[in-house]
Amino acid sequence: MADITAAAVKDLRDKSGAGMMDCKKALTEAAGDMDAAMDWLRTKGLAAAQKKSSRTAAEGLVGVAVSGTKGAAVEVNSETDFVAKNDQFQSFVREVTQIALAKGDNIDALKAEAMPSGKTVEETLTNNIATIGENQSLRRARHLEVTKGAIVPYVHNAAAPGLGKIGVLVALESEASDEVLQALGKQLAMHIAAAFPQALNEEDLDAELIERERAIAAEKAGESGKPAEIVAKMVDGAIAKYRKEHALVSQLFVMDGKTKISDVVAKAGKDAGAEIKLVDYVRFQLGEGIEKEVSDFAAEVAATAGIK
Template sequence: MQITSGMVKELREKTAAGLMDCKAALTAMGGDMEAAIDHLRTKGLAAAAKKSSRIASEGVVCAHVEGDSGALVEVNCETDFVARTDNFIGLAKEVAALVNAKAPRDVDEALTLPAGGESLGEKLVATVAKIGEKISFRRFARLETPAGAPGMIVPYIHAGGKIGVLVAISGADRSNAAVAGLAKDLAMQVAAAYPTYIGRSDVPGPVIEREKGIYREQAKASGKPDKILDKIADGKLEKFFGDFCLVEQAFIKDPDRKVSQLLADAGKAAGAPITVSAFARFQVGEGMEKRSDDLAAEVAKQLGQG
């Protein structure tokens, strides 16, 4: 039976075992998923298999920057208690350093990378057995400065690793202390104001049209005449840009100035344009199901008494 990548992925999700281990188990068991799970358990991966269905929505975001590149990773566990331990934080930092050094295409490839005599996936499984909680490497972002051009990658970690940011700046390197300071402020800006795009030119056309359509319908429903609907929609679109585009946002340390003004002033002082070429922002557990720690309420709900 042919072992597909989808089968390997499904087995990894069920057991948290390494990709190569999953492929080998499926091959040995002729593609039988349940038999492959048992096969992995007999090889000492039972702890990971038992915990694979648990919710791992706590954890940390870590960054690693070296040279002209940086990586931001989110590594998850089940409880905030484990997330705050030195061992778990050390593991997340190791993951960030490995991703930055090896530049994998995705998480699946990252899990196959060598990490001290074993693959990263195997290391995570071994850690599951050691700490007694499900652990997952959820996602990463890796940024680089353009080759041969001045630039810098600046990290910012907030709230003990609950929010992490990387910002890539073009036009000056770290030897320019003023620009490096601005880059750190912009990383804090991304953490606090949560922009989606760098500038308005980065907003996809369909998104703009959808927003304008919503604003037109809102204005029409409020009784505004048709001849001014487009003008109203354009005005609200400016607010959208101000909320979701980094360079259009009011600077958190001086709301009377936009980020674009800060970049322009920095460019004049540096004698070259200073721009944000990319950014990434992760918040632990965003978009994930959260575990319920209120056991009494959960039991009551199950019994139909809540």
């Protein structure tokens, strides 16, 4: 039997919102595996359906930039939020975002590109680590481009122009005016920041994620005691609902709670007298999917002093 620590129970409770005893039981059932324990809680209806990846788990900044029909988003991580307020760090993120805008989003290639100082991105990052005194990393980048239309940027709770903890880019293909596309793009970007879609279309949703949801739905439906054919329909219904709620074009617009995003775009195009296509988007949330280690300073001091 796995040794279930109080820290693990607390971590699961923070992630799930379930009670301490339920979390302990879930971890015991899952032999200490955190993801499996979360699935167990969700199967029993004891946890909120909250994605671990939607939680901020690292510090730093997300940068976004647009030029004409091109846009780029970059995430640079640091150890503390204090560094994100540092002018040197903010300047680095801003400059790297501009390089991604011009050169593309391959991380290895970006690291080899020259900064305005003449040093490469990687050399500058190494220097920043030495001078600021914290580990930092260029984690990811995305580049978007349309042939005709607009790339619309949005930063939620911006720390500085183009910099924040959630950055969004919306790619719209259209002959409509820039004024129309910017207004629509801003609304869509705000929706994306709030609604956290997993893919543009239902068919683009990750197959492994769908299978995991299907397994959870099957176990829940199986506990109903209903005939197998009814259980199968319940599972199919749950997956269909999941797909609609997590694909951007089929999500309900957060600003009215009833109109599908695809219909919002279609209406905007009709009103503008020119078809508008939502062809892609980027949503970077600082620290998505990174497990942040929480240190217990008092425990560290006690351990160093040999106090149990």
